[in-house]
Amino acid sequence: MNPNNQFLLNGRAVDLIGADPTESLLRWLKARHWSGTKEGCGDGDCGACTVAMVETDAAGRSHYRAVNSCLLPMGALPGREIVTVEGLADGERLHPAQQLLVDSAGSQCGYCTPGFVMSLFVGSHDGDLSDHCIEGNLCRCTGYRPIREAAQRLAALPVIADPFTAAMAAPRRALAPASLGGFHNPTTVADAVALKQQHPEATWIAGATDLGVNLSRGQSVAPGFIALDRIAELLVIEVGDDAVHIGASVPLTRIEQELAGAFPLLDDMLPGFAAKQVKNRATFGGSLGSASPIGDLAPVLLALDAIVQLRGPKGLRSLSIDGYFLDYRKTQRAPDELIVAVTLPKPNSLVTASYKIAKRQTDDISIVAASFAIQLDAQRRVQHVRLAYGGIAAIPRRALRSEALLLGQILGDALVEHVRANLVEEFTPLSDHRADADYRRALAGNLFVKFVAEKLA
Ligand SMILES: Cc1cc2nc3c(=O)[nH]c(=O)nc-3n(C[C@H](O)[C@H](O)[C@H](O)COP(=O)(O)OP(=O)(O)OC[C@H]3O[C@@H](n4cnc5c(N)ncnc54)[C@H](O)[C@@H]3O)c2cc1C
Numbered sequence: 001m002n003p004n005n006q007f008l009l010n011g012r013a014v015d016l017i018g019a020d021p022t023e024s025l026l027r028w029l030k031a032r033h034w035s036g037t038k039e040g041c042g043d044g045d046c047g048a049c050t051v052a053m054v055e056t057d058a059a060g061r062s063h064y065r066a067v068n069s070c071l072l073p074m075g076a077l078p079g080r081e082i083v084t085v086e087g088l089a090d091g092e093r094l095h096p097a098q099q100l101l102v103d104s105a106g107s108q109c110g111y112c113t114p115g116f117v118m119s120l121f122v123g124s125h126d127g128d129l130s131d132h133c134i135e136g137n138l139c140r141c142t143g144y145r146p147i148r149e150a151a152q153r154l155a156a157l158p159v160i161a162d163p164f165t166a167a168m169a170a171p172r173r174a175l176a177p178a179s180l181g182g183f184h185n186p187t188t189v190a191d192a193v194a195l196k197q198q199h200p201e202a203t204w205i206a207g208a209t210d211l212g213v214n215l216s217r218g219q220s221v222a223p224g225f226i227a228l229d230r231i232a233e234l235l236v237i238e239v240g241d242d243a244v245h246i247g248a249s250v251p252l253t254r255i256e257q258e259l260a261g262a263f264p265l266l267d268d269m270l271p272g273f274a275a276k277q278v279k280n281r282a283t284f285g286g287s288l289g290s291a292s293p294i295g296d297l298a299p300v301l302l303a304l305d306a307i308v309q310l311r312g313p314k315g316l317r318s319l320s321i322d323g324y325f326l327d328y329r330k331t332q333r334a335p336d337e338l339i340v341a342v343t344l345p346k347p348n349s350l351v352t353a354s355y356k357i358a359k360r361q362t363d364d365i366s367i368v369a370a371s372f373a374i375q376l377d378a379q380r381r382v383q384h385v386r387l388a389y390g391g392i393a394a395i396p397r398r399a400l401r402s403e404a405l406l407l408g409q410i411l412g413d414a415l416v417e418h419v420r421a422n423l424v425e426e427f428t429p430l431s432d433h434r435a436d437a438d439y440r441r442a443l444a445g446n447l448f449v450k451f452v453a454e455k456l457a
């Protein structure tokens with residue numbers, strides 16, 4: 001395979017010359033009659049378009065990751081390996097993920113089935129066939145009981161007899177730099193910064209779980225792209241004595257797995273953040289880059305006093321997350337700067353919790369997200385406090401007035417009620433189709449009461 005202008009599709013090198021870099025892999029496949037992969041929503045919400053993509057880690061180990069092909073731009077594909085549902089069967093013999101869905105009567109109309117098959121296939125290789133493996137796949141007619149049964153039967157197999165285990169064990173080189181049209185894939189931060197100077201109109205893109213939605217809807221996002229998902233420096237997690245450095249392009253599933261237990265605020269928030277296909281691509285860099293007021297990660301960063309590291313033509317600079325967000329989707333980051341990492345101080349003796357209120361428990365956009373961190377002394381006097389929210393203002397923000405009411409005071413019932421009442425007044429959220437402003441205000445106060453009852457009673 002020529003990594004500059006080809007990718008591997010079900011083991012065969014495929015030319016990318018002339019491909020539209022902003023077209024999704026899903027549409028590209030369909031246009032070439034690879035019709036197994038289905039389009040449901042086109043927005044990353046249903047999983048019908050799930051394919052497996054190979055990721056190779058810093059130690060050279062390769063893994064399949066389930067990703068939504070509707071969100072994956074062709075420009076990100078040079079040098080990559082993709083497996084679609086057509087690639088699984090061995091001649092007439094179905095893959096166990098397919099056969100067990102058949103045996104468990106896990107398919108009726110069949111539209112969702114290729115997506116479930118691909119999630120089960122990846123789950124069988126990465127050892128997770130729990131409900132999380134298929135939480136990003138919707139089925140409208142079969143019902144989930146037989147599909148879950150297929151997952152359980154797959155998990156019970158002593159070995160998965162397929163050729164993909166050997167394929168994963170084969171050594172792979174790191175992805176090479178590549179460009180497709182105006183879509184550039186550098187492999188160093190220095191090259192990314194230089195490319196931005198050559199193409200100031202190009203936009204950064206990482207997991208494409210935000211920008212991919214715009215592209216999938218045919219919106220013209222930018223005249224060019226500089227992708228940050230194959231830059232080794234941005235894919236590092238370093239655990240220090242006092243803090244953890246998380247590269248801006250580390251996918252959230254890696255954070256969920258590799259930092260499990262280190263940050264209870266993330267342990268609370270990440271299970272409710274989208275589904276696996278999205279978390280396999282979504283990044284901190286993308287969350288801070290889009291600066292959405294309803295993003296779930298910003299309250300966690302605010303509660304932990306995170307540091308954001310930026311790199312631009314003038315070099316590296318570090319900013320406190322407090323003050324990073326300026327106005328609706330406006331931040332202190334200059335257009336020619338990219339986020340290279342966030343540094344999270346370890347919470348040590350802080351008592352912390354995150355809450356996400358949405359219409360559905362998982363895979364839904366927050367109505368309000370909140371992250372709290374507090375330290376009490378032996379007399380229950382508040383020595384340190386952060387009350388951080390998303391969904392209650394034009395930017396993610398801390399409740400500074402309420403924090404001031406708490407600081408230095410003994411935490412008792414009367415104070416908790418006083419702070420709750422203050423929180424209800426402290427913000428002026430919007431009403432929208434998800435919730436009205438009064439409900440959001442009430443949540444701001446009630447979530448604090450819940451935190452105290454659950455963690456500090
Ligand atoms: C189905 C679905 C469910 C979702 N659920 C949630 C959810 O539960 N909670 C939530 O908070 N979000 C959710 N999202 C939104 C999205 O997944 C997150 O915002 C994610 O963090 C974006 O990361 P990304 O790498 O995919 O961003 P991209 O789409 O690649 O980029 C987003 C923005 O950030 C910029 N950018 C990316 N990386 C950098 C960088 N290193 N430096 C500077 N700018 C950069 C890009 O230019 C762009 O403006 C969901 C999205 C989908 C499609």
Ligand code: FES
Pocket residue numbers: 038039040041042043044045046047048049050068069070071
């Ligand atoms: S088509 Fe629904 S997630 Fe891609």
Ligand code: FES
Pocket residue numbers: 106107108109110111112113138139140141142
């Ligand atoms: S089998 Fe019809 S949508 Fe799942």
